[in-house]
Amino acid sequence: MAFFNRVSPALVEILNKLQSGESLTDFDHNLYEYGSVRYNIQASASSPQIVNLSTWMPPLSPEFSSDCLPDCALQDVKRVYLDSAEVVEPSKQGYMLTLRIDFAELPQRKDRMKAISEISSLHAVILSSQMKDMLWNLEPRYMGNGMCNPIKIVHQLKEPFFVIKMLEKTTVIYPMRFKDDTDVILATSFFQELVDVSNLEAHYKAPRCTWSPIPPLELRGEPFQYLTTNGGFVSLEIFSQHIRGTKADNTVWNLLTFVSYVKYHVKQCTRGFIQRKMRQRQESLTEVIRSARIRGDEDVKKHQIGGHKNVKKLMNFSRSKMFKKRYTIITNKIKKFHYRIKIKWLLHRFRRQWLRVQKIPLLRKYRKLD
Amino acid sequence: MATTLRLYLTCIRNTLEAAMCLQNFPCQEVERHNKPEVELKTSPELLLNPVLICRNEAEKCLIETSINSIRISLKVKQADELENILAKKFLRFLSMRAESFQVLRRKPVQGYDISFLITNYHCEDMHKHKLIDFIVQFMEDIDKEISELKLSVNTRGRLVATEFLKQFI
Numbered sequence A: 001m002a003f004f005n006r007v008s009p010a011l012v013e014i015l016n017k018l019q020s021g022e023s024l025t026d027f028d029h030n031l032y033e034y035g036s037v038r039y040n041i042q043a044s045a046s047s048p049q050i051v052n053l054s055t056w057m058p059p060l061s062p063e064f065s066s067d068c069l070p071d072c073a074l075q076d077v078k079r080v081y082l083d084s085a086e087v088v089e090p091s092k093q094g095y096m097l098t099l100r101i102d103f104a105e106l107p108q109r110k111d112r113m114k115a116i117s118e119i120s121s122l123h124a125v126i127l128s129s130q131m132k133d134m135l136w137n138l139e140p141r142y143m144g145n146g147m148c149n150p151i152k153i154v155h156q157l158k159e160p161f162f163v164i165k166m167l168e169k170t171t172v173i174y175p176m177r178f179k180d181d182t183d184v185i186l187a188t189s190f191f192q193e194l195v196d197v198s199n200l201e202a203h204y205k206a207p208r209c210t211w212s213p214i215p216p217l218e219l220r221g222e223p224f225q226y227l228t229t230n231g232g233f234v235s236l237e238i239f240s241q242h243i244r245g246t247k248a249d250n251t252v253w254n255l256l257t258f259v260s261y262v263k264y265h266v267k268q269c270t271r272g273f274i275q276r277k278m279r280q281r282q283e284s285l286t287e288v289i290r291s292a293r294i295r296g297d298e299d300v301k302k303h304q305i306g307g308h309k310n311v312k313k314l315m316n317f318s319r320s321k322m323f324k325k326r327y328t329i330i331t332n333k334i335k336k337f338h339y340r341i342k343i344k345w346l347l348h349r350f351r352r353q354w355l356r357v358q359k360i361p362l363l364r365k366y367r368k369l370d
Numbered sequence B: 001m002a003t004t005l006r007l008y009l010t011c012i013r014n015t016l017e018a019a020m021c022l023q024n025f026p027c028q029e030v031e032r033h034n035k036p037e038v039e040l041k042t043s044p045e046l047l048l049n050p051v052l053i054c055r056n057e058a059e060k061c062l063i064e065t066s067i068n069s070i071r072i073s074l075k076v077k078q079a080d081e082l083e084n085i086l087a088k089k090f091l092r093f094l095s096m097r098a099e100s101f102q103v104l105r106r107k108p109v110q111g112y113d114i115s116f117l118i119t120n121y122h123c124e125d126m127h128k129h130k131l132i133d134f135i136v137q138f139m140e141d142i143d144k145e146i147s148e149l150k151l152s153v154n155t156r157g158r159l160v161a162t163e164f165l166k167q168f169i
Helices: A009-021 A073-080 A107-121 A122-136 A181-198 A246-257 A258-291 A296-304 A307-316 A321-336 A344-354 B002-018 B081-096 B120-125 B126-165
Strands: A027-033 A036-043 A049-058 A084-086 A097-102 A149-156 A158-165 A169-175 A208-212 A233-239 B051-054 B060-065 B069-075 B112-120
Touching: A009 A036, A009 A049, A009 A107, A049 A122, A049 A296, A073 A084, A073 A097, A073 A122, A073 A296, A097 A107, A097 A122, A122 A149, A122 A158, A122 A246, A169 A258, A181 A208, A181 A258, A181 B081, A181 B126, A233 A246, A233 A258, A246 A258, A258 B081, A258 B126, B002 B060, B002 B069, B002 B126, B051 B126, B069 B126, B081 B112, B081 B126, B112 B120, B112 B126, B120 B126
Parallel strands: none
Antiparallel strands: A027 A036, A036 A049, A049 A097, A084 A097, A149 A158, A158 A169, A169 A233, A208 A233, B051 B060, B060 B069, B069 B112
């Protein structure tokens, strides 16, 4: 779920702590997120309201340098953080960007909260700007046979996806891989629903989706390791209307987090939902078998006793199993015989003789847990 | 309910009513041991002929009877891959919780999806007709549950896909 959130919760917590002035010593903290994003947060005791935030993340595409931020991203960062932070040039060694945040310039608590929330989505801003640059500005690169050269993008490690830029549209192709066979089947049914929904008239403005179990033609020529999948290939066709104006940020972030979104849906939502339904059905089936018992009421009451499992076990242990077994054998024998006279006194006698067990009131004093 | 399913279940019910005549029978080979003979199959004189009831190629029920126990193995309908994994997951879930069902076997017989083992002790503790009702209702519920699960998974997928695409509009 953290992948969908543009705001980094760890950064929010650290920046909140710093702006409240809780830390009285020099603060130098390194933070790692999503396996590849590095942050360094520094604040000194002499000026606790000034915080330096440095970041490094792998570039989305090999076309971008890994040492410094691309110009497009730098311009976007300056524009977004115009009011809340200042870009320090040159950046700290080993990092591609350093921001200087002065909380003293933001006297109101509301402004500080807003600034912290914006700054904590730095990762999303940088990635979105790189992706927007690729979707808007890169010229389509045609191969000899009229097909466009795909651009490989690596957002999460080992799970690249491809962008094919053409004049009228941009196609984003996701090779889908899952570890579990069950996930493959659940995901395949999800992709089929996605394709059906995208072809509906009500969603004609949404990107067109296709799914294919084999690599599409556009990926011909790519290394074999990128084309071996068990979940097939999902293609999304993005047109200019999807990356115009305010929709651009949303579109770009949805494209970047598509794989995580699918895995979250398959793993947590669907599998969790199936588990819940199975549990409910199991309870209804066990009630049927319980009602089949000849002495069904006693056992139903036993199962209905709430409270601690350990206390229940102690209570069962305190009644002698031997006496209970003898009583069961005798009552079964009695049921087989046909008595005309009532035998309540006989049972009562046995009950008095064999089943006199001291009550242990202490054990019964327990609170039913809800 | 489909006519064929009703006939299939009626046939199974009648067979179980005839087969479930169990009595206590101590083990002939080991002293002071009492084992379900249908599992051991060491003494052929204690075993009855197994009965296989097939609804179609995919659904069948095997009823093996002995003097003191009866084993019922079921093969559940699985039309496609999704039903296959849902059935497998669900039946495995139930088998892992076999102690709450008492008559359920933890591991199904080879070639089947789920198995029950009913002994003479179960017949003494429970009503025979209710045991048979349980088995028949179990078969109906399994089919119903798997169909419902498949529908729910597809409906859920459609809703998620709609929500995803709405973000682009």
